[in-house]
Every structure is written in C-alpha cells, then in structure tokens.
Amino acid sequence: MTQLTPVTQQLIDAIERAVRAAHDSGNKVLLLLPGGSASQAIEPLFRALLPYQHSLTITLSDERYVPIKDNHSNWQAVSRSAHLLPEASFVPVLSGGSRQQDSQAFSAFLEHQHQLGATIVALLGIGEDGHIAGIKPSSPACHSDNAASDYEAADFERITISGAFFSSIDHAFVYTKGAAKAAVLDQFNSLAQPADTFPVEFLRTTKHYEVYLDKEGGTMKIGFVGLGKMGSQIVEKLLGAGHSIVVFDVNSSAVAACAEKGAEAASSREELVAALGDTPIIWLMIPSDYVEQEVAAYKTLLPAGSMLIDGGNSNFHDTLRRADDLRDHQIRYVDAGTSGGIMGLENGFSLMVGGEQAAVQTLSPLFEVLSMPRGRWIHTGTPGSGHYVKMIHNGIEYALMQSYAEGYDLLKYGEIPGLNLAEIAHVWQGGSIIASSLNELIEQLLSENPELEGIDGYVADSGEGRWTYETAEAAQVPMPALREALAVRQASQEGHHTFATKLLAGLRNKFGGHAINHEEK
Secondary structure: OOOHHHHHHHHHHHHEEEEEHHOOOOOEEEEEOOOHHHHHHHHHHHHOHHHHHHHHEEEEEEEOOOOOOOOOOOOOHHHHHHHOOOHHHEEOOOOOOHHHHHHHHHHHHHHHHOOOOOOEEEEEEEOOOOOOOOOOOOOOOHHHOOOEEEEEOOOOEEEOHHHHHHOOOOOOOOEOOOOHHHHHHHHHHHEEEEEOHHHHHHHHHHOOEEEEEEEOOOOEEEEEOOOHHHHHHHHHHHHHOOOOEEEEEHHHHHHHHHOOOOOOOOOOOOHHHOOOOOOOEEEEEOOOHHHHHHHEEEHHHOOOOOOEEOOOOOOHHHHHHHHHHHOOOOOEEEEEEEEOOOHHHHHHHHHEEOOOOHHHHHHHHHHHHHOOOEEEEEEEOOHHHHHHHHHHHHHHHHHHHHHHHHEEEEHOOOOOOOHHHHHHHHOOOOOOOOOOHHHHHHHHHHHHOOOOOOOOOOOOOOOOOHHHHHHHOOOOOOOOHHHHHHHHHHHHHHHOHHHHHHHHHHHHHHHHHOEEEEEEO
C-alpha cells in the first residue's frame, strides 16, 4: 500500500468527514474524482469511505474521450480500486456514444444528482496553466451553461464538468504538489482573475473549498547517474514535479538533453557529489554489469549519511552484499526495482522498493511522483527485497510473453488460415480474461506490422529470467513455463527464428525500446 504523506492523510480525513456528515444526515453523496496526479489519493480514500459506501455514487470530474480500458482513461485509476467499495455505485463518464452524446448524458446525470439533493463532494487537481478538473483556459468548458462540456484539447478530447457546475458543488477539495503548482495557488490567493483565462477561479463559486498543497512532493535535490531510455524519463518526470536533479552520464549528449529540460549537468562523479550538499542522494539507473564499479567509486566519494539508490535490475544477492558493505561506511543503500518501460513517463512506473524504513520514507516523495498517475509503489521490506520482487516480476514477464507468442503463432499458422491477428488482439483487450498491458502492445505491433517484417527473431535476455529460475530451483519451486521461455530465447540466439520469436523481439522493443534486431545491439 502506498505510504501517505501527512498532507495526503489530512486531505483524506477531511473528505471522510464531509462524506460522513452527509451520510449521518441521511443524504446520498455524489463523489467526483480526478485524473492526473491527484488520483494517487483514490485507493486510500476508498478505504476510508468503506463505512459509507451505501450512500456513495462515484464518477469523474474529467475524462479523456478514449476507450474506458485504455491506459489513458482516467477511469482506470477508479476501476482499479472499485473492489474496495463493493456496495457503492460507480458511474463512468463514457457510455459508448459519440463524444457529444456522452457529454450530454454526463451533464444530464450531474443535473439529476443535484436535483435529487445529493451532497456533491469533489476531489480536484489543478495544472500549471491554471486549469482545474478538465477545464483548460479559454476552453468551451469555461462558458458552457450545462453541467458538463466536451471539447478537443491539445492533448486529448475531453469531457469535463463545466465551470457552471462548480456552484452545485458542496465540498471541493484540491490536492496538488510541487513548486510550479504552488505558484498557481499563490496566484489564486493573491488576486481574483477572470475564470475563463484562469479556471482555478471557479473554486470560489463552490459552497465550500479547501486546498491541500503537499510541499513534501517538490523540494528534494538528488543526483542521477544513467540517462538511458528509462533513466532520462525518470529524470524528466521528477523535474516536472519540481524536484532538482543533477545528472551525470558517460554520454555527454544525454546529459545535454536532460540539461535542456532543466536538470543541472555534472561532468564527473566528483562534481556530481559536490553539487548535492552534505548528505547526497544519488540514483543509479545503469545496467547491472556496471553497478559494482559505480558503487565502489561512490563509496569513496560520499560522506556518512548519504544514500545510494539502485533503480536497475541488479541480482538481489549482490544488493544484499552491497547494502551490508555500505552500511559499514554509514551510507544507506536502497534498491528500487522499476517497471513500466518507456511508457512510464506518461503512465507512471511500478516501483518495488527495498531498504531501511527511514531511508525509504525520506525518498517517498520521489516514488510518489514516479508512480503517478497510474502506477504504484510499495516498500517491500529490507535491502535486497525490492530487487528480489522485481526479479520474480521479470521471470513472470518472460513466461507471459512466451505464452502470448505461442498463442499468436498458432493463430498465424494453425488450422484456420487468414485470421486477422491485430483485430483478435483488439477484441481480447476488450474485457477478456487475458487482456493486459503486454497484449495491448501486441495489438499495436501487429496493427503496424502484421507480418512482423524486418524483425529477425533474435530474442535477447538480460539475466533476470535466469536468476528467477535458479532461485526457484534452489527453493524447489517448479517453474516449467519460465524454463520453456528461457529455452526459446536461447534457441533464438542460436538461429532458430519463428513468428513467435519475432513477436517476442518486437514486443521487447515496444515496452523497453530494446534493439529489435541482433545486429542493432
């Protein structure tokens, strides 16, 4: 379960009080929930609202006009936690019509709830441009007389509550974090402005509003080493939340690219450490083969009280040994197994964090940011446990990929010819039990390249699958699916290429940006 900052807990307590008061008065409650960074409070909020679930109808304040099961849908954060309130009523914004039809239906639903006398409680987020919910500056939602509005924004088509609906909200709670959004609140508090150009102003028309600024989320300064595909995205995501990042990499172009986005560049390890104050925090995001030498180098440079984070895929045995060694030098070592691939910047990462409780608590603002808006993070336990859990995650990943590849290979060359694999993948994503992030990427891959042309079928492996299998053998836990997946990859590296191995290679490229062919490595 995500660890809550004090501000987030205060926010949840305040919403719980508002819902409890309505419930105790015999009123039904319409709860509006956000997308974006504010959605991280949904799961703990649902746990707090369990005693009042019979009174609750839950929907969104803002939705992107995409399929409900699409990763870009704000409804995903709600549906993932809906099981916590089995007796509540959940009403998605999208009902399967055109954007205009769904917008009209949502508007009618909101107006009906208001007419029924429901207490309307809204958890809202704001943006650096002054938007609130899905109401962008100068958008049609600023001027609509209806309860909801739809329009095409720069990023997505949207359906959102309108500015006019704010006067129907009984309790509005704004949650945000980071220096940039703190500046928006300062602007809001200092001078009233036209709501059509600064939609946060609509807050003033609600019956009651409270603002929760989580300052813990935007004030850390860390060093970052390793600016590859995932590393550069992690840096960008942290910078976007207001953290200060000093970067170092042997690739000067990668350093320059991050500097253009607001990071401070260092030209050496020594310069990096010097830029981080008395107790530096450094995140390593490098291949496991290079971690040993980097840890050894920083051990001689870092003062007592420093922290090193290994966000890569190190063997957990090595992590345990390094943590013990660094503890003798009064340096805390945290292992952050990181999943999410090159989609993590937009979707949020899944982080499995091992380390001493105090160290992880100190670093929690980083993990909160990186998991937003649809990822999650967990403190798995003592040092080494994060990499252990991530290792098994990757073993499962290998076996799942192999199962998908075998199935699509049979669809391609089985007894019924001419099947459209991309369309089948699309249907399987629509409510089937085997829908998944991997299958979504398979759908994209097969839509773009039905015959997988130009893919040689060489499937690399980076070690974690083998480590998982070796650990399972030592524990006498059978893993036949993983054993077969490893055997297929080994055979592909020896020249045995099939449609299935081409699919595996293409899929690795999709989620991790890995080289699609052996000669590109």
